[in-house]
Amino acid sequence: MKKIIYVTLLVFVFFSAKAAKVDTLDVFSPSMKKYIKTCVITPDSYKKGKKKFPVVYLLHGYGGNYATWVKSFKEVAQQADKYGFIVIGVDGNYSSWYFNSPIDPDFKYETYIIDELVPFIDKKYKTIASREGRAISGLSMGGHGALYLSFKHQDVFGAAGSMSGGVDFRPFPENWDIKKRLGSITDFPENWEKNTVVNMLGLAEANNLKLIIDCGVDDFFIDVNRQLHEKMLASKINHDYIERPGKHNIDYWENALKFQLLFFHDFFNDTVKTN
Template identity: 80%
Template sequence: MKKPICLVLLFFIFFSAKAAKIDTLQVFSPAMNKNIKTCVITPDSYKKSNKKFPVVYLLHGFSGNYATWVKSFKHVGEQVDKYGFIAIGVDGNFSSWYFDSPIDPAFQYETYVVKELVPFTDKKYKTIASREGRAISGLSMGGHGALYLSFKHQEVFGAAGSMSGGVDIRPFPENWDIKKRLGPITEFPENWEKNTITNMLDLVKDNKLKLIIDCGVDDFFMDVNRELHKKMLALKINHDYIERPGQHNIEYWENSLKFQLLFFDNFFRENKLK
């Protein structure tokens, strides 16, 4: 088996008086036998300190990639500097939906994130390698992915967030390549049922996971987010839930990310990691 390798391309982006540093890495995935690009954003304080840092994993939406967070979000470097944690821009191969596809061995992204990328990050960077030091969030497809991975792997992630997340995939059987990952819903209904967030709430009824979920009121995912919220209330699952004016676009997500990162900063502080 090949060992994880890292090709580091370093470049610097300066935000105000401080400089968040961005590493673009190639992380080898044994599960898929290929290298996958990843962005790692470290705060200005990282190079000046020997302490270990909390980590926030960020999952892009459909058609995005690992660099979405630095190319499309103008203030992400400022926010990483402000809060003093590491942010990881995960690559989900355009349309993986971040689960292990039961029909396509080339798409094993649950295994990649949880069993390959997280250990790689902890080995290469000065991280707090525990669930108390890890959070995960994403937008759209990535919102689904962040909840999916955190629900199934609470030993890895202690907090999670969804921005405009596709939290119930069943109403969208012809959209965003989901049927390429799970098979057509008419032929493989069980794949759709067990891989949609609204059917996974039994996993988080113990309230060990800190959760924040938001969506714009004019978003096409608004209805499925409201339904998820209602089910979570009925099951007494603790979570922050926010509806704001907005659509499924970068303007909404730039604002949303500020709330999500503040939520994670509070989570890390509650665990006395900062």
């Protein structure tokens, strides 16, 4: 029997004409046998009636955690109020890359998010519990994770985004603990080939996903994002692609998040009735 305990540890109220509520939860992961913190932002309108809400899952970058989105992004609660959806700040450990590690059984973050966290959120909150009511995005490591998970689990997510995503990590074999998750690229090249997003485009060719990809022109990931964009064009995979002045930093991501959340708002308006 799964043991899942809901604990409210933090309540943050955004003072404005409306008040989004932010809870921090402990969610038990049976696959990894540990509790994992998760941040949940509910809009002011959540308190009223039985209306169900679409959900956006946000994945932090390397070295971040579940609280990245409320600690570093000044307007995320305001945007949840504006668009009327629930926002989930997922914890992917500092360097999980959001997949199940083929070499370390303690890192099963794909299983956690898809099979444990999403059902938990749907059980505890008034969500639109279908792919039409779910989107996922992230920054840097989380950008890769969002595309990776959405490509593999199109029954769970209907839309996905990447901000400054490490969408092909093969050019960076010594960085960000990737080799701790996959083994060295020399000894385990198949792990790197199989788990990098740029090699997974065949999963997206049916155009079942609404996709938005965003990267700054001065970002060290700009080349791999451009290559991904070109491959998606060649494969006729529908997507929005944005390049703007900017580096791999919070200033760029705060602006990028506004584009992504508007994109998801439009997706939800086209696919679900929320009242």
